[in-house]
Amino acid sequence: MTQQQSHEELRRSLDEALDAGPFSVALRLAIQLGGLSLDRLQHRLREQGISVSRTALSYWQSGRTQPERAESIRALRALEQVLDVPAGSLVGLLGPPRPRGRWTGPHTLRPVRPDRSWARPEGLLRVLAQVEATPETMAYLLQRRRSTLVRLDAHRQIRSVFMQVVMEAQRPHVRRALMVHHFHMAGVPGPAIEQPRGWRPGRVRSDPETGFEVHEMILDRILPQGATAVAEYTLAFPPGHLDPHTAHRVVSGTRELTIEVVFDPAALPPLCRGFYQPSIAHPRTATEELWIGGTGTATYTLFDPEPGIHGVAWSWD
Numbered sequence: 001m002t003q004q005q006s007h008e009e010l011r012r013s014l015d016e017a018l019d020a021g022p023f024s025v026a027l028r029l030a031i032q033l034g035g036l037s038l039d040r041l042q043h044r045l046r047e048q049g050i051s052v053s054r055t056a057l058s059y060w061q062s063g064r065t066q067p068e069r070a071e072s073i074r075a076l077r078a079l080e081q082v083l084d085v086p087a088g089s090l091v092g093l094l095g096p097p098r099p100r101g102r103w104t105g106p107h108t109l110r111p112v113r114p115d116r117s118w119a120r121p122e123g124l125l126r127v128l129a130q131v132e133a134t135p136e137t138m139a140y141l142l143q144r145r146r147s148t149l150v151r152l153d154a155h156r157q158i159r160s161v162f163m164q165v166v167m168e169a170q171r172p173h174v175r176r177a178l179m180v181h182h183f184h185m186a187g188v189p190g191p192a193i194e195q196p197r198g199w200r201p202g203r204v205r206s207d208p209e210t211g212f213e214v215h216e217m218i219l220d221r222i223l224p225q226g227a228t229a230v231a232e233y234t235l236a237f238p239p240g241h242l243d244p245h246t247a248h249r250v251v252s253g254t255r256e257l258t259i260e261v262v263f264d265p266a267a268l269p270p271l272c273r274g275f276y277q278p279s280i281a282h283p284r285t286a287t288e289e290l291w292i293g294g295t296g297t298a299t300y301t302l303f304d305p306e307p308g309i310h311g312v313a314w315s316w317d
Helices: 003-020 023-034 038-047 054-062 070-082 121-129
Strands: 141-152 158-169 174-182 192-197 199-207 212-223 228-236 245-250 256-262 271-277 285-289 297-303 308-315
Touching (some): 003 023, 038 054, 038 070, 121 174, 121 199, 141 245, 158 174, 199 228, 212 228, 245 256, 256 308, 297 308
Antiparallel strands (some): 141 158, 158 228, 174 212, 192 228, 199 212, 245 308, 256 297, 271 285, 271 308
């Protein structure tokens, strides 16, 4: 890839982020495209009589915090000029102030954008249509917390994935949840659902060409807007699933994501890492190396994770 191509792809990614958010990704891409360090940005703002700490700038672009006070909004409008992005484009991506402590109230609906979350998104749209759904339908329930436990056998194959989710209804009368999975092993049968709790299995539809599968889960009760429900199930995999990672799409409003991977004692990988992608168009960034404990378990926990793709990858190479 040439430097010009890389610059053009970065510009396209920035345009998408300025259009759909989230704020932190748009700001980070604008800073990257502008070629300015945080120290240099701080200096440029100071020249305009605006004082912002380097730590605040770092927190804004990482998604840890966002500008909320009047002086911070003023600084952000100045940043738009310094970074040469349209006036109001970054300010317009700011949501309501982030809640402190326990969440309250429903979240603004932010549908998953298939083109940013999955390769070959046309397969996702086809499989959702088979259960009379769209990406907007998936936003009816917001996953506030998600815990995943992945188990591998001695042959390095994924044999089961246990999932527990705490969901909050974003509109009245929510009756079902839609769980989307993407399997990369061509010709290998998909998993079976076992031990559901808090919901019961409905329809299962797949798109063999692209590897998408959607599981319709009927909730134990109809949820009014703002109500929460806890549900869990296990995906039992037949032999043949050799995916070297587990990935999870996270939207704004998720408060906690925990991924545990349990390896067979006879097949412990020398390398296991957490990773993050702002979108499917971006390369994975290793976030931290994970320790595999005495029980063969690696644990990766994120609080208030940034929207995008988070996961754990392992390797025996």
